[in-house]
Amino acid sequence: MPVDSPLPTRDDRQVIDERLAEDHDRITERIAALERTIAELVESGRETNIDDEHDPDGATIGFERAQAQALLDKARTDLEHVGEARQRLADDPTFGTCMECGEPIGVERLLARPSTTTCIDCAR
Numbered sequence: 001m002p003v004d005s006p007l008p009t010r011d012d013r014q015v016i017d018e019r020l021a022e023d024h025d026r027i028t029e030r031i032a033a034l035e036r037t038i039a040e041l042v043e044s045g046r047e048t049n050i051d052d053e054h055d056p057d058g059a060t061i062g063f064e065r066a067q068a069q070a071l072l073d074k075a076r077t078d079l080e081h082v083g084e085a086r087q088r089l090a091d092d093p094t095f096g097t098c099m100e101c102g103e104p105i106g107v108e109r110l111l112a113r114p115s116t117t118t119c120i121d122c123a124r
């Protein structure tokens, strides 16, 4: 086992658990904000005539909405990963090992990206 990538200790796991809880709250807020943004864009899209292809507002709103939707999808995936990481941290003795190669992920990396499932080598 490489010296610079040990498995997380009990204290590390405590910190990682707190980070995951923070991530969970932050992403939940982001999802709520994006859902509001999309709802507003849908609303303003209704007010302009979206059938008119010469209407620049309609195109802009469509673009903004697609962007917000992509961010929302990403945030939902992030939230799933955070939930899975919390589950593993609680139940799975292999938490902290890479799901690709089985080597320790390393505490530094886990603290920086607590929901990661792969070591830095496999993430490349």
Ligand SMILES: [Zn+2]
Pocket (backbone or CB within 6 Å): 098, 099, 100, 101, 102, 103, 118, 119, 120, 121, 122, 123
């Ligand atoms: Zn790996």
